[in-house]
Amino acid sequence: MSSSKKIIRSPIFSNFKQNVSSKLILLRHGESIYQQRLKEVVKEYHQLKSSNPNEFTRLVNKVRFNPDLCDPVLSEQGKTESYEAGEKLEMLNIKYVFVSPLMRALQSCDLLLKGYIDAIKKSGRSIKSPKVMVNPLLFEKIEDSCEIVPNIYRNMNSFKNFDWKEFKKLRQESLPIYMLHYCDTVLDKTSNTAQVSNDNPYFKLCFNLFKKNLEYTHKDVILKAMEELSPVFIESSFKTYDRLLEFKTFLKNFTKENSMKNDDKILLVGHNALFKHLFSNMIYQENFQPVETEDNFLKLDYAQTASLFFEDEALFSNLKT
Numbered sequence: 549m550s551s552s553k554k555i556i557r558s559p560i561f562s563n564f565k566q567n568v569s570s571k572l573i574l575l576r577h578g579e580s581i582y583q584q585r586l587k588e589v590v591k592e593y594h595q596l597k598s599s600n601p602n603e604f605t606r607l608v609n610k611v612r613f614n615p616d617l618c619d620p621v622l623s624e625q626g627k628t629e630s631y632e633a634g635e636k637l638e639m640l641n642i643k644y645v646f647v648s649p650l651m652r653a654l655q656s657c658d659l660l661l662k663g664y665i666d667a668i669k670k671s672g673r674s675i676k677s678p679k680v681m682v683n684p685l686l687f688e689k690i691e692d693s694c695e696i697v698p699n700i701y702r703n704m705n706s707f708k709n710f711d712w713k714e715f716k717k718l719r720q721e722s723l724p725i726y727m728l729h730y731c732d733t734v735l736d737k738t739s740n741t742a743q744v745s746n747d748n749p750y751f752k753l754c755f756n757l758f759k760k761n762l763e764y765t766h767k768d769v770i771l772k773a774m775e776e777l778s779p780v781f782i783e784s785s786f787k788t789y790d791r792l793l794e795f796k797t798f799l800k801n802f803t804k805e806n807s808m809k810n811d812d813k814i815l816l817v818g819h820n821a822l823f824k825h826l827f828s829n830m831i832y833q834e835n836f837q838p839v840e841t842e843d844n845f846l847k848l849d850y851a852q853t854a855s856l857f858f859e860d861e862a863l864f865s866n867l868k869t
Contacts, residue, residue, distance in 0.1 A: 570855035576848040577656035578626030582694035629851035630656040634663025688819035690783035742780040785836040
């Protein structure tokens with residue numbers, strides 16, 4: 549991005565270390581079958597990237613907008629990564645876990661906890677299983693088919709041992725399409741340009757269809773919009789920013805209402821783009837994208853951890869080391 553763009557300070561979070569020394573730990577999910585397939589396509593056709601970029605983009609987009617890859621499960625590698633990540637966290641006292649509602653994050657969380665508990669049991673120490681809560685605000689920034697949850701009830705039923713109470717606060721009739729609240733980028737048909745819209749046409753369309761047919765899912769509408777808008781993303785950084793400010797408030801209230809000992813940890817199991825926005829303390833004013841500099845850019849590999857530190861003493865004194 550151009551250095552002439554105005555950079556402003558973000559009040560979301562700031563300062564990170566790729567270790568586990570703070571009270572709040574981030575962990576990216578393991579590899580999914582979506583990422584596995586995308587990696588295979590890029591590897592197979594990498595020569596086209598320079599010789600025929602349009603064809604390369606077309607082949608990549610066949611994966612990006614594939615309806616069969618919505619809300620994908622973990623690959624075998626992703627399962628192993630997640631379990632082993634849990635083993636590596638053995639020495640931490642994880643009390644609470646907040647996890648994304650996407651299947652790859654839920655599976656990663658489940659396997660991670662199995663690895664974590666198994667490792668502690670092998671050491672002979674006693675263990676109280678962490679409380680796992682699924683948070684509606686922690687899904688990945690909506691960019692590709694893998695970010696779409698066609699049926700949230702499937703995920704709920706698959707992980708009944710997790711706490712889904714935050715979802716029960718959402719309107720029941722809009723729950724199957726709740727993510728569409730955050731799709732705010734639309735195509736202006738007159739100028740054929742992308743723009744951020746406060747009046748969400750996707751949600752209105754899908755909600756009306758859902759009222760006529762309770763079996764309706766929103767993935768066809770949102771996939772079509774993704775293809776039309778590409779390479780612009782259907783959820784703008786403005787909306788991601790607002791969503792994470794909402795989560796910041798939720799986390800502040802949670803830590804006030806729930807006691808934590810000095811060595812207690814909170815684990816967030818989520819996604820790369822989400823974490824990039826979550827910690828950044830500098831953003832571009834015109835689009836709220838995080839500034840990708842070495843000290844302001846977090847990129848986690850699959851099942852990799854990092855810890856967040858906070859500068860806002862008033863809001864986050866309970867999460868300070």
